[in-house]
Amino acid sequence: MAKRIEDLKVIGNKHLNNDSFILELSGNTKIPDFKPGQFAQVRVDGSPDTFLRRPISIHDVDYGKNAFKILIQIAGMGTKTLSKLGNGDILNLIYPLGNSFSLPSLNEQVLLVGGGCGIAPLLFLGRYLKANGFLPDILLGFRNNARIIEFEEYHTIGNVFITTEDGSMGEKGYVTSHTVLTARQYNRIYCCGPYTMMKAIAAYSKNKNIICEVSLENLMACGIGACMCCIVDTVKGNLCTCIDGPVFNVNDLKW
Amino acid sequence: MAKRIEDLKVIGNKHLNNDSFILELSGNTKIPDFKPGQFAQVRVDGSPDTFLRRPISIHDVDYGKNAFKILIQIAGMGTKTLSKLGNGDILNLIYPLGNSFSLPSLNEQVLLVGGGCGIAPLLFLGRYLKANGFLPDILLGFRNNARIIEFEEYHTIGNVFITTEDGSMGEKGYVTSHTVLTARQYNRIYCCGPYTMMKAIAAYSKNKNIICEVSLENLMACGIGACMCCIVDTVKGNLCTCIDGPVFNVNDLKW
């Protein structure tokens, strides 16, 4: 799929909580056929502290409306500046970038695991899986119930399980301690979230011989395989998160 | 008068033509007693190309409303960014800065000469003179009638004479060729505008032994006399435009 650089129009900015928001974007040209797990390199205008683009996952796609969404959590000045965008504002993107989650084989039991804003790519992945005949379980971890975002959307895709660190919703603890992981058998896990969470899920999967793919969030400069800044140490040597990833099979990672 | 650094609120942004606009500003504290000719160092937020503050003159003051105006002409990214401010936006200023135009002596015939956005400080000066019992003439030069700005306001202060380079309004030519300069006798001229214009007016004044003060627009870093970047070569040596000026008697300048 050809990469492109394009000015898109903000047609929605929904604030989910103090530091998470969803931008809906649309353009004059037909949006590309996204694959789940792909991302965009977003130019942040009007932020003197933000020199480089910011990588942001594709969160949701509406081909009928010719629009798609990105879910962003404020981490610093770049994302903060983006949070102030309003309808009609222009956002310059290089996209779609990166590889994608692989499609499961027939009859595989699939689990999506997301933590914090790591849930961003999972919604589109979930919809994609559902469209392809899968009924994934979804396990989401948050700090507390005030931090829970987009939770309803996932119910349209499959069974949703929640953990919060303080037990204010769902099971108390981290995703890795959720009872569903012992109660049910999975053939394949897709995971995105903080590194500690992904590593724990990777260990769990390896232990149980479950196929596991994670989406990494390494620091990037170019996003298109030109700078070699975003590397991850794999069994195949240093690979670029931006073109060889962001999705990796955990067996390829030296975790 | 104590200088201050303050967040002010934009309570108006009136666009005069493609590249000139007037911001009205108000704050929580009482605005200072401005002297005509003073300026502010304006911080430009959200403009990666604008590292330093931008010096902008006080254009008009409304003590009753506790508000004042600045008139800005877009020159580059800094002023362009300011042009996009809207009501309720915050503008950080260091002000009031600089010396001021001197008050004329009793019975002096006074002329204000302005060109382009150099008219900015003259409105407040005019009001100030009027409040002190003077009836100044005002001679304004513009490129063409589309460039004429704030022309009506000056009628409330004194007689207004206009030149345009193409003759589309007032006399055709530059301010220095306007017939009022030969028709009337002045004791004192205050001038602000492009350097070539100020130099021509300075030469005219010296020739006729008229007291002439000009307001210079040198490049500034600090605006408070700390960096010595804004100097002007005078008979007293290098002086700072920001604290020894911006208003200078042309006899002190080596023009």
Place this chain on the structure above:
Amino acid sequence: MVNLGFSIGDLHFKNPVLTASGTFGYGSEFDDFLDVSKLGGIVLKGTTLEPREGNLYPRMAETPSGMLNAVGLQNKGIDYFEKFIYPRVLNYGTNIIMNINGSYIEDYIALAERINKLERIPAIELNISCPNVKMGGMAFGTNLTSAREVTREVRAVYSKKLIVKLSPNVTNIVDFARVVEEEGADSVSLINTLLGMSVDVTNMRPALSTITGGLSGPAVKPVALRMVWQVANAVRIPVIGIGGIMSFSDALEFLLAGASAVQVGTASFIDPQSSVKILEGIENYIIKKGFSDIKEIVGYINRSN
């Protein structure tokens, strides 16, 4: 019609906009965004004799108007290049320049010999900012003797155009330009990255795995421009200006200061089309200013002063 071309000896470039090594991959990464044949040339990613894995992650840190990198020349080595990459870049329709790197002078020599035989590579850019193992890791390009030696030895085995890329981390860059000119360099390009550093205050650790790294981007432009101006006034060979060029106006600063051409680096990360946009901007400027040949503006500030 304006003439935008420039030459290094008898090697002609259709225009003065090239891409900088390490910031444009092997060119094909940008195929979706621009037509490389429009450019004056492209300098490929740094190549070494043996494959290199480069430095540990994190290799990059954002800084005010710039970035630090510590990629450490990750590349698959010259063998892989010859077999798999060279066939791909053969038909680019622009000058393909190889950027060569080594830890020993012998590495550079071996590379230059190999590349001398690659018909479609008309020039190499000798990156002398690499640590010289025999000098305890001090960069070849920060020691006059090493700089001289490596240039001389490569010159001896390499018959096509030799561009030496200078390091800015020196007291007097003019000395280095003169030395490599003396040793037969056909052109100098400058600057490579400034040695910098960044600390992650939240984690109380260096931002890069290597602690220090190379600074690039607009932040370095004033230093790069000063060095290009100094060097252009000191040597006769063409000077290629590099450092923080984001816009056509930045490129023009270098040309007016004396550079015959420019390389666009970090800008390609922010806008992959930067190089072609810069080229268009230069052409428009020359037309608007009433010139007909780019040579008329090269070094203009020296003439008007």
Place this chain on the structure above:
Amino acid sequence: MVNLGFSIGDLHFKNPVLTASGTFGYGSEFDDFLDVSKLGGIVLKGTTLEPREGNLYPRMAETPSGMLNAVGLQNKGIDYFEKFIYPRVLNYGTNIIMNINGSYIEDYIALAERINKLERIPAIELNISCPNVKMGGMAFGTNLTSAREVTREVRAVYSKKLIVKLSPNVTNIVDFARVVEEEGADSVSLINTLLGMSVDVTNMRPALSTITGGLSGPAVKPVALRMVWQVANAVRIPVIGIGGIMSFSDALEFLLAGASAVQVGTASFIDPQSSVKILEGIENYIIKKGFSDIKEIVGYINRSN
């Protein structure tokens, strides 16, 4: 209560935030904005033996995340200083440091002798980035012999604290730090400005009357930080970090890299209250990180690595 103080020998500073020479005037310019007695110290505008008019206008150009200046040490000379300025700065309630400059070693010596007698000036900062007339205008601070000589001669006549301010325009700043330490400097401060340049593309002329000038501001921070880290690891005397410090977080990068204190320069132009805000930010950080003495964070990145 956290201890923020640091010392140069027996000279105590109540906290590690000073202002940089040439960016804070004589202090009184900032009276409306802050209480200078809150600061660890202020370094006055560069002083010379004779009055200087400085360079022609334009002396300043904005650059990406920074500025170039070519003020050229405009000041009224030491006589005027003693008579009219010294009486004003006497009672500032903080350490007042004089920044001294010359074209000949003799100038520095004469100045140091004079200032040695000024009771309320406990330290001088020796600016060795000035052109050495006897060396054809090459800065004292870019030649090891000149740097050594000027430090030695000033040390011989000056009995209070001697801070030598290093130039970043050198291949190896560590060599310079070591040399001035050997000659008895009590502290080093770095960096002074990087030599840079800017061209006005519209007018096709250099932006500064002097063509080249000194680059300061956030753009130089990565280079400054790298040099401070290198020097702090090489000398025993306290290192004062300078260069692009705009926020408390920038200041902390320097402290974590090994600086005992910092100077705030260009930041004071953008926010005249920068220095006190930075001080507050450092204090909060130390509390939040659970330390009680600033010394615990100085050079922290070396310990954790």
